[in-house]
Amino acid sequence: xxxxxxSIRLASISVVTFCAVFVCTLxxxxxxxxxxxxxxxxxxxxxxxxxxxxxxxxxxxxxxxxSLLLTSAIMLLFYIKNHIDAHxxxxxxxxxxxxxxxxxxxxxxxxxxSVFAGTALGFGGAFLMxxxxxxxxLGEGIFPDVEITFHxxxxxxMVVLPTVFFGVLSVVYAYLKLKMPTVDLxxxxxxxxRKPREKALVFFAIFGAFCYxxxxxxxxxxxxxxxxxxxLMIFVIGIILAGITLLMALTTVVKRNTKNIAMMRVLGxxxxxxxxxxxxxxxxxxxxxxxxxxxxxxLLLKIMINIVFQDVEGVPDYxxxxxxxxYVLISFAILYEGILYVYGRRIRKVSVKEVMLE
Numbered sequence: 001x002x003x004x005x006x007s008i009r010l011a012s013i014s015v016v017t018f019c020a021v022f023v024c025t026l027x028x029x030x031x032x033x034x035x036x037x038x039x040x041x042x043x044x045x046x047x048x049x050x051x052x053x054x055x056x057x058x059x060x061x062x063x064x065x066x067s068l069l070l071t072s073a074i075m076l077l078f079y080i081k082n083h084i085d086a087h088x089x090x091x092x093x094x095x096x097x098x099x100x101x102x103x104x105x106x107x108x109x110x111x112x113x114s115v116f117a118g119t120a121l122g123f124g125g126a127f128l129m130x131x132x133x134x135x136x137x138l139g140e141g142i143f144p145d146v147e148i149t150f151h152x153x154x155x156x157x158m159v160v161l162p163t164v165f166f167g168v169l170s171v172v173y174a175y176l177k178l179k180m181p182t183v184d185l186x187x188x189x190x191x192x193x194r195k196p197r198e199k200a201l202v203f204f205a206i207f208g209a210f211c212y213x214x215x216x217x218x219x220x221x222x223x224x225x226x227x228x229x230x231x232l233m234i235f236v237i238g239i240i241l242a243g244i245t246l247l248m249a250l251t252t253v254v255k256r257n258t259k260n261i262a263m264m265r266v267l268g269x270x271x272x273x274x275x276x277x278x279x280x281x282x283x284x285x286x287x288x289x290x291x292x293x294x295x296x297x298x299l300l301l302k303i304m305i306n307i308v309f310q311d312v313e314g315v316p317d318y319x320x321x322x323x324x325x326x327y328v329l330i331s332f333a334i335l336y337e338g339i340l341y342v343y344g345r346r347i348r349k350v351s352v353k354e355v356m357l358e
Contacts, residue, residue, distance in 0.1 A: 010111065012244045013075050014118035019237045020068035021122030021158045026133050027057035028158075029126070032151055033134075037144045046142055053137060056304060063300070069162075071207060071245070076111060076166060077173050078200045082252070084177050091178065092185025105175035112167035119159045204249035205282045206289035209332065212242035213293025214300075217328050221301060221321060246286070246336070250343045253278060261347055275344040286336055294325055 031054055041047050084091065094104055130148050138146060215238020219231045254261075257278045264274050298320050305318035 010079060010114035012248050013072055013079075013114040014121070015240060015244055016068055016072045016075065017115050017118030017162065018122040018125070019241060020065050020072070021119045021162075022126050022129075023233070023237070024061045024065045025123050025126035025154065025158050026129060027061045029130065029148070029151060029154060030134060030137060030146075031057040032154065033146050033149050034137075037146055040144050049142065059300075059304065068241075071241075072115065072166070073169065074200060074203060075248075076115070076170060080108060080111060080170060080174055081177060084174065088185045092182050092187075095178075095182045095185060101175055101178045105171050105178055108170045108174035109167045111170040112163050115166040116159070116163040119162050123155060123158050201249050201253060202282070202285050204245045205285040206292070208242045208245035208249065209286040209289030209336070210293040210296070211238050211245065212332050212335070213290040213328065214238065214297040215241070215293075216331070217294060217324060218297040218301060220324055220328070221297075221318075246339060249282065250279065250339060253282065254343055254346055271344070271347060274347050275340075278347065279340055279343060283336070283340070290329065290332055 034050075034054065034057075038047075038050060041050055091104060095101070127148075127150075134146055134148060215234050219235035219238065261274050261278060264277065265271075269277075302318055
């Protein structure tokens with residue numbers, strides 16, 4: 001069910017789930033260990049900072065975990081649908097030979113292995129990072145030392161439950177997509193899923209730009225409020241998520257439009273016109289994603305700094321930095337337009353002969 005190409009594509013789901021579990025495990029495990037020292041805190045100011053840190057962990061885990069869970073689910077369903085659409089004839093033959101829809105759908109549980117790989121590595125990676133993370137969070141003498149503890153229930157919540165959930169989701173979704181006449185599968189008739197797939201690609205274009213905008217701006221602004229480790233984590237995760245989702249979306253766009261590109265070339269369209277027709281429409285959605293990411297990071301930091309940490313001494317006020325936003329926008333434009341240029345070159349390599357012989 002999972003070939004070499006699918007394994008490479010599903011690695012993107014592993015990366016997204018890795019990021020989600022890595023961040024959530026760090027903050028949740030710290031919170032679970034941190035509550036044990038509350039009775040030892042005597043200073044009112046330290047108690048205020050304690051409550052602020054606990055709230056930060058909850059908000060960060062909820063926001064990052066929830067958004068990345070949604071993204072992983074959309075990516076997984078997108079790949080399953082692509083697999084079914086690309087192998088309709090083979091699946092139709094299996095149904096014609098007497099295999100039931102549920103027996104075929106059950107094979108799609110293997111897609112959840114990408115989730116297991118990502119969550120397991122994220123959970124393990126978080127524990128490797130915990131000593132340094134705890135030291136950074138505790139500060140210099142502000143709180144008593146906190147011992148790192150392994151919590152089995154957290155391992156179940158971060159690794160086991162997501163794997164089971166995505167396994168069930170894969171089987172159920174595949175079963176629903178396979179509920180079509182066998183003759184339609186054998187004749188490789190298109191289902192009515194083109195628009196949903198298009199919406200998924202638009203989502204990935206928006207989400208990639210959103211991640212870059214939010215995480216890079218947030219990391220650059222957090223230099224004023226947080227330690228270097230947290231800033232680096234946010235920056236790296238943002239770049240990884242943005243790169244994966246944008247590359248996945250554009251790769252799929254070019255692949256899906258191979259025949260259209262070939263026909264346009266036969267009709268005399270230039271490579272620039274082909275590139276514009278296939279790729280340019282996603283540029284608008286990418287910059288919409290950048291704007292949304294800018295608003296998101298501004299509101300989140302404003303809430304965290306001006307509300308959660310409002311009673312903590314020494315924390316400066318937070319205001320929107322237009323110059324920082326401009327610099328990040330320029331860097332994103334260079335990155336995104338560079339990616340579009342690379343994929344425009346891929347369009348140039350589309351072989352009309354090979355497409356016409358299919």
